[in-house]
Amino acid sequence: MSVKLVLLKSGEQIVTEVKELVSGENVRGYVFSKPHKVQANRSIIFSEDEETIEGRNVEITISPWILLTDDEDILVSPEWIVTIVEPLESIVEMYQEKINGQDN
Numbered sequence: 001m002s003v004k005l006v007l008l009k010s011g012e013q014i015v016t017e018v019k020e021l022v023s024g025e026n027v028r029g030y031v032f033s034k035p036h037k038v039q040a041n042r043s044i045i046f047s048e049d050e051e052t053i054e055g056r057n058v059e060i061t062i063s064p065w066i067l068l069t070d071d072e073d074i075l076v077s078p079e080w081i082v083t084i085v086e087p088l089e090s091i092v093e094m095y096q097e098k099i100n101g102q103d104n
Helices: 089-103
Strands: 002-008 013-023 026-046 054-064 073-076 081-085
Touching: 002 026, 002 089, 013 089, 026 089, 054 089
Parallel strands: none
Antiparallel strands: 002 013, 002 081, 013 026, 026 054, 026 073
């Protein structure tokens, strides 16, 4: 398993370890292990510096995807997946820190 960033039809971005459930040659589903929702909030900073009139900061928060369950593995239908990509290394590090912190 490897950590991936998954975009769902709902627009949610999920960071998780992903496994494919395959039957024959078809993907029947995906298992998300310890999925967490990633939210990026942009804030605009105005500066008096002539070279940088507008800068951008992005604040990232990671929280459990489904709050009201103790399940660590969640089956997701392939119809809900828009794409699966490699997350930025900083996102992987945040996710792993969060997961390791929860296991203590």
